[in-house]
Amino acid sequence: DARVTQTPRHKVTEMGQEVTMRCQPILGHNTVFWYRQTMMQGLELLAYFRNRAPLDDSGMPKDRFSAEMPDATLATLKIQPSEPRDSAVYFCASGLDGVRELFFGSGTQLSVL
Amino acid sequence: GEDVEQSLFLSVREGDSSVINCTYTDSSSTYLYWYKQEPGAGLQLLTYIFSNMDMKQDQRLTVLLNKKDKHLSLRIADTQTGDSAIYFCAPTFGNEKLTFGTGTRLTIIP
Numbered sequence: 051d052a053r054v055t056q057t058p059r060h061k062v063t064e065m066g067q068e069v070t071m072r073c074q075p076i077l078g079h080n081t082v083f084w085y086r087q088t089m090m091q092g093l094e095l096l097a098y099f100r101n102r103a104p105l106d107d108s109g110m111p112k113d114r115f116s117a118e119m120p121d122a123t124l125a126t127l128k129i130q131p132s133e134p135r136d137s138a139v140y141f142c143a144s145g146l147d148g149v150r151e152l153f154f155g156s157g158t159q160l161s162v163l
Numbered sequence: 164g165e166d167v168e169q170s171l172f173l174s175v176r177e178g179d180s181s182v183i184n185c186t187y188t189d190s191s192s193t194y195l196y197w198y199k200q201e202p203g204a205g206l207q208l209l210t211y212i213f214s215n216m217d218m219k220q221d222q223r224l225t226v227l228l229n230k231k232d233k234h235l236s237l238r239i240a241d242t243q244t245g246d247s248a249i250y251f252c253a254p255t256f257g258n259e260k261l262t263f264g265t266g267t268r269l270t271i272i273p
Contacts, residue, residue, distance in 0.1 A: 054205070093206075093251070093263040106260070141205050149261050150194070154205030 052076045056142050056155035064163050068130040071158045073142030074123055081148055082125045084110075084117055085141040087157070093141075099125065100147075132162045165189040167252060167264035174270045181239040183267045185252035190233060192254035196261065197226065197237045200249040209237075209250075239269075247271050 055074040063069055075082050084096040097107035102119040110117065114136075116128045129136055139159050143152040166188040175181045187195075193214045198206040212219045212226045212235070219226045225238040235252050249268050253261040 092265050095260060095262075098260070143205070148259060149196075149255055151208055152206075152261070154207065156203070156205050 052153075054142055054144050054153050054155035056140075056158050058158060059156065060159045060161075062161045062163065063132055065133055066131040067162075068128065069132045069136075069160060069162075071127045071140050071142075071160070073125040073127075073144075073155060075125065075142070075144030076153055077123070079144035079146050079153075080122070081145045082119065083143040083145075083149075083152065084125070084127050085143065087139045087141060088137075096127070096140075129160075132160075134162045136160060137162050165192070165254060165262040167254060167262055169250075169252060169264040169267045171265060172268050172270070174272055175242050176272045177242060177244060179242055181237075181242045181246065181269055183237045183239075183250050183252075183269065185235040185237075185264050187233050187235065187252070187254045187262075187264075189254060189256065189262075190230070191256050194255050195226075195228060195235050196253040196255065197224075198251045198253060198263070200251065200266070202248075206251060242269075242271055244271050244273070 057072045081100050083098040086094045096110045097117040099119050119125045139157040141157045143154045145152045168186050196211040197209045199209045200206045223240045227236045249266040251266045252264045255261050
């Protein structure tokens with residue numbers, strides 16, 4: 051059954067290290083979103099892509115975060131260098147032509163020590 | 164930007180109805196969604212309502228929309244233990260970007 055796959059599920063790293071999170075959207079979906087979830091801020095939109103082109107990444111700290119779609123089957127979110135305040139659950143979601151029905155992955159739980 | 168507010172917690176006895184409320188600020192919202200998040204999982208679309216509707220029913224779920232007051236509610240009839248989760252409302256304008264509420268954690272009392 052079709053689902054969004056995120057790897058890794060859990061990541062523990064030290065401050066200053068590079069972190070790469072990956073997402074495989076549902077085959078045929080052309081819209082991909084990255085969200086971050088924390089207790090304090092709730093769900094925040096970091097970036098979204100349509101047809102692999104970034105449409106909005108205004109929610110992302112530009113100096114350390116970057117998001118790309120090297121091809122239609124892979125979206126990546128990188129943090130370099132990571133900081134303790136980046137600790138959160140990062141979700142990828144995909145949809146067909148927008149947000150009408152988004153499918154979320156299980157998330158990457160990131161802990162930066 | 165859109166502000167979306169929900170109560171943080173709700174406790175309901177098994178078998179009773181649960182009502183989760185949401186208020187929002189953007190009156191131009193066209194689709195208003197409800198998502199469910201179970202522990203350790205991503206969000207899952209439950210239902211949605213279009214802004215020209217007042218009510219939508221889908222099995223045990225009833226969505227009510229009061230556009231004048233910018234108030235949205237989700238009623239779950241005959242609440243079961245499997246309904247324990249965090250529920251997010253998410254109004255949106257057109258087909259771009261969801262703004263999620265703070266989420267309401269629903270706890271079922273046996």
